[in-house]
Amino acid sequence: MCIILTFRFEQLKDKIVCYVKSINLCGRRDIVNLCHNQTEKIDVLFWKNIREDYNGLCQMCSTTNDLLGDMILLSYTCNIIFILVQLFVSLRDRDGTVETIYFFSSFGFVVARTVIVSIYGGWLNETAKSALPTLNAVPTEIYNPEIACLINQIHTSSPTMTGHDFFSITKGLILSIAATIITYELALIQFNQVALKKFSSNNDTVCY
Template sequence: MNSLPMDDFWGALKPVIFVAQIFTLFPVQGVLAKDVYGINFRWRSLRTLYSLFFVVLAFIALCAQINLTALFTVTTGQVAGILYFGLNLTGAICFLIISRKWRAMMIRWKSQEDVYLRPPYRVYGRSLKFKIRLIGFSVIILAIIEDLLHVASSIKIHHKYINFCNVTGTFWELYYNREHPQVFKYVSYNLPTVLLVEFTHKVYLFIWTFMDLFITLISIGLLTRFEQFYQRIEHLKGKSKPEVFWAEVRGDYTKISSLVTYLDEILSPMILITCASDVFFITFQLYMTVRMKTTSITTIYYRFSLIFLIFRALLMLLTSSHVYVASRKPLEILRAVPMSSWTTSVQRFINEILTIDNALSGHRFFYLKKSVILAMAGTLITYELVMLSEEKPLDSSNICG
């Protein structure tokens, strides 16, 4: 029998959290510690100060974007800029709040999943460590590729602008003045400011991706345990078992069920922000993909960015929705229990599964189930039609404006 002594959730997630710390997220101590009891959060630590430093820069960037928008006629792009800065700043604050609770969260998770790390529970297929690290680092690598395409697209556009419009001046000064007008409209071009702008921009991009990824990885951890539970009882369909057995497995099930409820209370704000961000920016990226055809690299960037955004949003939604599906699969086994073995424990178990929604939610405004994917798709189509009907086609020939 294949036991799981090392396949715990925190052990699987640690390398991904370590990468997130490079981008100011999760300012907790003890990421490389042997167990969850080494995790610690302190306000007076370099990691926390690093995170707070970004929050301050992000707030300044948001204010600058709002101020720039107020000076001109409001466009879809300017609104997108404000939402981009605002939603990701809120996401950074959510991660900071979660970091304060991270030690308690991981200790709770460890105590609830401990029974699944030894017989009679087994590893089926790929380990949790493999799945989390494969998905985590694959998405991060795709995010890096997206950023490289964005940089290449921007440089190509600005070279075209300089050559076509006969603009004088150094390339990089013109580049940053046009790429980040919300900053360089008020501050003269200089290297320290450029470095701060680039740092803020890169962290913003990482947060934008990591919010989807984080919810996905949490869902994989929960989904894996529900699948292990079902695989333990799957072969018992139609067979007689004593009441003590059903009482025992119900206790195991309740551990993960209560963990879902606990995590939902903490993660709800981030889920709400992430879903709102995904709906708006999928719409916006699709809109820009249809309209913008300035250069071939720009077209490639917008199409790749759109596909990547849809991919990570669907990955998050499908993984999260499968937590709910997996939590209800034991019903088919319980309903096949012979009448001769039917007990109060079986009935209570069925009632528990039917009455508790084992699904993450956006502050209970919606639950991450398959139905929400259809609802989001309908919303996207509606908004896209409105945006395309209201805005005039982009005049790509007037690049000197």
């Protein structure tokens, strides 16, 4: 669903870019003449339809977020806990090739899944804002209240997926997760020195 919404925002941005480019191809005199005839109403109608389409996509994102918010929160929580446990267990020696393969494959799978979900979620947020540079470069002669409303809406209500409103999925979330994992991993190491010594002395096999 996130990919579909991102694709629709991309189509909307391409439509805006094509329209503005077609206007910029005209000379300044042609733009002024355009704004003084019947075509001005068509221009305002175009931007009104664009704004309504953007608003509809934002509502779809909000509805999807309401349905998937709890699942996103649970998924990120389980992934972070699994990564923390796997990193903590990795500090001991591993017996056999099978255990080593299992550790790296399971750990790599969870990390890749978390990163991919964050990238796609951030892609939605970035694409929804991607039309802003084009809108800010609209010629003054065709600037109208509908464009101003659209710019304000993109600034104030940019759609994004959240974990039940505890966090928003953006590209910067990956760095935040990495910093959180490092912090808690250091805390686990400090408070579990006895367990680490037991692992190193007995070479116990623990699978998670």
